[in-house]
Amino acid sequence: MNTDVIIVGAELDAFIASIRLQELGYTSRVLANGQGSYLYSSGNIKVLDFKENNNSDNKTFPFFIEGLPSAHPYKLIGKDNVKQAIEWFFNHQISNKLRYEYFETNTFTISPIGLKIPSYGLYFNQINFENIYNKDITIIKFQNQKDFHAELIAQSIKQYVNTIEILNVVQPDTNQHSDSSSLAISFDNLSSPDNYFFNINKKINKKTSVVIFPAVLGLNKYMEIIRCAEKTFSKKCFEAPTLPPSIPGIRLNKILEREVLKKNYIHRGSHILKANIENNKCLSVVDNFKRIIKARAFIFANGGILMGGIKVKSNGEIVEEIFDSKIQNNNHTKCEKSYETLNALQTSGVLTDNKLKPISNSNNQLENVFFTGRNLSNWNPSLELSGEGVSIASGWYSANNISSYLHD
Amino acid sequence: MIINSYQPTSEDILKSMDNCTKCGICNSYCPVSNVTNQFPGPKYSGPQTQRFRSLEDLVEISPELCNGCGVCTSVCPNEVAITDIITHAKSNLNNKNKKISFVQTLLNRPDTIGKLGNIFPALSNFILHNSFFRYFASQFFHLDSNAPLPNFHGKKFKKFLEKIKIDSNKKNIIYFSGCAVDNYDSEVGIAVIKLMSNLGYNVITNTDLCCSLPMLSSGEWDAAINRSKKLIKSLSRSLDLAEIIISTSTSCSLTIKKKYSAYLNFTDPKSAQISQSTKDICEYILEKHTDLLAKRMKPIDKKIFYHGPCQLRSHGIGQPAVELLRLIPKISLSLSEADCCGIGGTYGYVKGRNEISELIGRSLSEQIKFHKPDVILCDSETCRWNIEKNSGIKTLHPIQIILESLNV
Amino acid sequence: MSKTNKNMPKIIVIGGGATGCGVARDLVLRGYQTTLIEFGDLGSGTTSRFHGMLQSGARYVVSDTPYAAECFRERETISKIAPEAVELIGGLFISLPNDPEDYPEKFIKCCEIAKIPCQEIQIDEVLKKEKELSNNILRAFQVPDAVINSWQLVNLLAKDIKANGGEVLTNHKVVSIKQHNNLVKSVEVIEKNGFKKILECDCIINASGPWSGKIAKLVDQEVELQLTKGSVMVFSHRIVSQAINRCRIPSSNDIMCPSGTVCLWGTTSEIVNDPDTTKIRPEEIQELLIGAEELFPKIKNYRSFRAWAGVRPLVKPKNFDKNIPLPRSHSVIDHSENGLKNFLTVCGGSLTTHRSMAEDVVNKLGNKLGINIPCSTDTIPISNSKNAKWTPSSYFQKIENQKNFNDVVCECEAITKTDIEEIMKNENLFDFHDIRRRIRVGFGPCQGTFCNSRLAEIVVNHKIDIDIKKSILNFWSERLKGSIRTSYGDQAKQILLSDYIHQENFGLRLTEENSEKDDIRA
16 A cells, blocks of 8 residues: 555545646645535636726736735745646646636626626537526526525626526426536436427527526536537537536536546545654654654645644634644734624735745745645635635645655 | 444434434435435434433334444444444334234245245246246235346255365365355355465365344344354354354345444344454455465456445444455556445345335446446355346456456 | 415515514414514614523513512513524523612512522522622522524514515615605605605504604604613623522613623613614723622623614603603504504514514404404414524534535634525625624624625625625724724734734724714614
């Protein structure tokens, strides 16, 4: 059971790191507590809300990094590395499987309640505001579906479109729930999607030129199904996101897992409790079955406070329990207003050097441990809209760093 | 958190409902709620309703539809012991409101049925697979006529054990065979003895013991206590002679590792020692003998398809069988992406639930049809019987192929 | 059958908390033409912000024995007239090593005087039942404490008021009160939508709790109140099966009270000047946790998903001494002593004694007007159903029976789309918060993380015109106000998940301007 790198966590950064390490010739093992936070995402890749969140004049990728504060993860990683990481992702076959398209100055997609979200990358036929300006739209909603907010979306976008109407249709299998995953699986299991869409087509207004579906058109067979819909209707079809957990996030997850499992391994339900350290080097980690798992380098991509990589104590102390890393604690308990408290919680995290290596509270710098994603400090994914970007960049970058480290 | 501890008790399990953030990831992965709207999903049946069960008696039927696969717990990012909470509910309902059904009582005692059937195995097999009997059993006992029943193997395994000689130069290892190997799957047991002897062990086999998982899963806990105590007593005595207990059923080994403390509150030192000393056979071989195997394994000219049973996930060890199979030179191996084959132990044997099992198993059936393997491998007995019945392709335990590859 | 009579005087009651609703109910049952005016929603003031107890009175039995006796009588009465809102869980008074040694004996004696049943229980019996209690407790006394659901109480009262011909005006602010010749004549109110109204009256009863002083000022009258803010923390499961009290002179950090599926721990105590002060300082949470740890050593491991604060309106007696604790019994102030003949104020007391407070002030009113109709609020039940009881799991049971799992909107509390649509049909609702308070949407551990947008979808579907962005943000912001105070452990994860969904996923923006608005009071 010899593995080069242990990756703790199931975040997007964890899988990106494993795939990148595989490219560089190293084996890895992902030890995951549960699933990761990008299952809540709507499938779009957000790198930064350029217009709101940087102080430089340049509002394009990757130059926006110049305007960010110096301790921001993008700054630690460096403009060139961020550029390479994001380009690597969009050129890799994993994103090609979902035909991700990217927009260097951000484009706008629609959120589950109809608001504009600036995004760098959208998957195949994810709704883009460009597709709806001045068009005649029909939004499809399945009966009893309560996680797709067709009315809210319609209300929010009606100022941009020509006409809009909502069509209630029967779901493919009425013996199933109407939640997102049941609907997605029933689409996968449809023996003839053309028949199904043919019946819907009869009810769509002839004037409509764009049809918006909730993002549930199949988990594994998405590309086929949406193409079938477009062919049957002879209209453009797009997906708009549902309330999380969202199917586009799960689709991306499956593709990433499949890629990792080609040569490497994922342990689900594995809880890491401590690490064995000697001479500033981490030798192994110990899980809740008291198993000792050795490796030559370690990446902790376990999601920060949101997913449990970092814990908050009742007195407001924030701790990283495996290595007792130094934490940037922005004193969320001392804040007066909720939005300040939220920002303080989000921007607290593990302090690292510019290789993403942590420093322990006893001032030891471990040479073979790296932290990525939401574990890092000095960035706020909700306000910046940079969640996926920092994940991809930090995952890819830490894999490169490990490669240099192991090579020496 | 509490669940991370090695031996969580009933109280720990039920208190873990507080950790739930309602993220809904468990619902997205539940194989049962994704195919039928009769089961509300793990989030609802588990932590959500548990908050109210502790207040007053609810009359519930829906927890019964949980098939105990454990996928929900393995994807939960917040360490909620979801499956275990639902199983606790089943046990409470048994005690308070309902009596357990006759067919479930039968199914909960596979060791007793095995012993009885093996008095006249040929006759028993004739009756069991006779379509008139199956119809009769379906109408009067609610044993589904589609359920995958195995063949009684008589005393084949025990007779093989009688011929084994003890070699004092070899290291001892304990093999808990379980009711499946004792009565129906003697080939697997014989393969274990041959393989472990080849690797340098004296195998001490404890037969005629039942881990009582069917009773635990269906909530018949009072009866489970006696059986479990008998098992612990027997294995405890064996631990005077050896350090490790191996098992060829991922379900049985999971029960011994985790469920005795979680459901029956066995926290005495004897039970704890047995939990910690029990390993899945592939887990053990992977830890100790990869180098040896890598040298000696010969190519296998068969197209192999591996399906990891759902309960394997709860072990938190990844898929050790896959790691071992990949040591076979030029192996043609494809992996199942299905989370669950549907049978759920004894779940799919009950009339009315078999339809749900079929629906769950659709994804796996499709993958098998796509890959067209020569042989299918799976580490759990009822899963094997189910897969073989549905696909018509020979389904074995991974160690049978590993043994073949060693030309023993 | 409406009891009010067109020949009876018109009374306006200001304040829609338990006291105001109790007064209005008493009035309609005696036949008065009654209008109840409330600034926000019923119970959104102090009534919903307490620690949940319908107390036996034992808490005050040494410091204010007559008040304690009144509490016990009222607890008996209310549990009979409003069984759906009350759970008779019982209570324990626990002595810890650092408590004054002579207090328990005084306690037992005073309970006898006040006729409150009190029995000492063996420690090992207590520890067997209440596993979370610390092992070093010294003595324990069983008393008949109970728990009351204040939202349910005010809703039942309001239904009864309306059924008997009274008027209930929520979301109406009192702008001014016209007086002439030492008599109040009319009240000017403004609705939330800006619509103004003038209501004529023969008398006003001021039952506005901590706002009594502000209302009295509108007619140049004084009500001297000592306002103390108290904070409460909610733990997400029942840590104890009955109310646990400290056996000592009433002070902070004294009570753990189960209420439905949760457990309330409180309170802190701090003098404030503004009745609208409901902000919790971060230090208060630490204070509460340290106090709770004395009784429950593992408390810091448990999840607390919300904290709130309420302001107690206690009346300053004429000879006010800072060093003596204020009496808890209520006061009825007849302002004719200060020149205003038809204005009465009732305040002080507690939720437990709201009915007797109402009885007193309406009796006083009757005396002044020469109308001698006796009070019947202690015998006529508020609820209609014969076998009514508080069943928090009734929603779950209903769904299990009907198997309409798909319909569930608020998962924590098992509220379905049908339930919400029923509420929307029957009542005049202004915003999400009104729905929330009627039917507990967003009350559970996730504090509206998921049900927020689902609720918005239902509301828009019913063609109710709302500003979506503002409404969803308001609901989230208000829930956050309370839930972010206890953001440690699993609650920190919940808060960040809620942030992910609303800001990162939905695209909303929480800023200085739109967080923690004052006009959302509950």
